[in-house]
Amino acid sequence: MTALMEGLADQVVLGEIDPHVSSVWRVLVEGNYEALARRIVDYPISRKQAIEDLEREPSDDVERAFQTILRNRVQHGGIMAPGARMMRTGENGRGIGSRSYPETLARRIMAIGEHRDRLSFVEGDAFSLISSHLDEGQTAFFLDPPYTAGGKRAGRRLYECNSIDHRHLFELTARVKGWALLTYDDNPEVRKLAEDWGFQIDEVPMKGTHHASMTELVICNVACSGKAVLDS
Numbered sequence: 001m002t003a004l005m006e007g008l009a010d011q012v013v014l015g016e017i018d019p020h021v022s023s024v025w026r027v028l029v030e031g032n033y034e035a036l037a038r039r040i041v042d043y044p045i046s047r048k049q050a051i052e053d054l055e056r057e058p059s060d061d062v063e064r065a066f067q068t069i070l071r072n073r074v075q076h077g078g079i080m081a082p083g084a085r086m087m088r089t090g091e092n093g094r095g096i097g098s099r100s101y102p103e104t105l106a107r108r109i110m111a112i113g114e115h116r117d118r119l120s121f122v123e124g125d126a127f128s129l130i131s132s133h134l135d136e137g138q139t140a141f142f143l144d145p146p147y148t149a150g151g152k153r154a155g156r157r158l159y160e161c162n163s164i165d166h167r168h169l170f171e172l173t174a175r176v177k178g179w180a181l182l183t184y185d186d187n188p189e190v191r192k193l194a195e196d197w198g199f200q201i202d203e204v205p206m207k208g209t210h211h212a213s214m215t216e217l218v219i220c221n222v223a224c225s226g227k228a229v230l231d232s
Helices: 019-030 033-041 047-055 061-074 102-114 126-131 154-158 166-173 188-196 226-231
Strands: 012-016 119-123 140-143 179-185 200-207 213-220
Touching (some): 012 126, 019 033, 019 061, 019 119, 033 061, 033 102, 126 140, 140 166, 166 188, 188 200, 188 213
Parallel strands (some): 140 179
Antiparallel strands (some): 179 213
């Protein structure tokens, strides 16, 4: 989104397979994003209201997108996978609305809407999307797959759509003519895949959900500084 808003890309294509997350992007790129922003700002958040609204069948695309954002805001850690629980005390004891930030979300939605003439969205498998742009030398790919390589469970806990062939992803990405950047958790299988397919690795210190220090990997098909890439 930074590349889009700062004019660093002529066109940005977003891909997502999760139907709930896709509902948000469809509204932002193709639908009534202003109505979604108003819905968020005007929402009288409470535990009772959130439960009622999340159980209701959405009446239109805007309501479906709003439900997805609401679920992300009121469930622990923003986790939307099946089995995730709704917050009780909230962050720092500030209640169910402690992660809602309605004005901030609305501003971001409006900003995206103002640039959507250069933005497109594809709902579906990322492998197909990557394959359709393999030979474009001026195309840059940013890939953030679920962290399930090497038997990791974080991706399975966080995302409903978490099954992925990581070796095939590296094999396919190694064939792109343009630039490619992948983010992963640090584990031996990922490092081995990057080495096997000739990628460069940089380590980036991160903070987890509970502020625990951890290392993530920025993996590039050209020499790069991961920290510099993420900072920019």
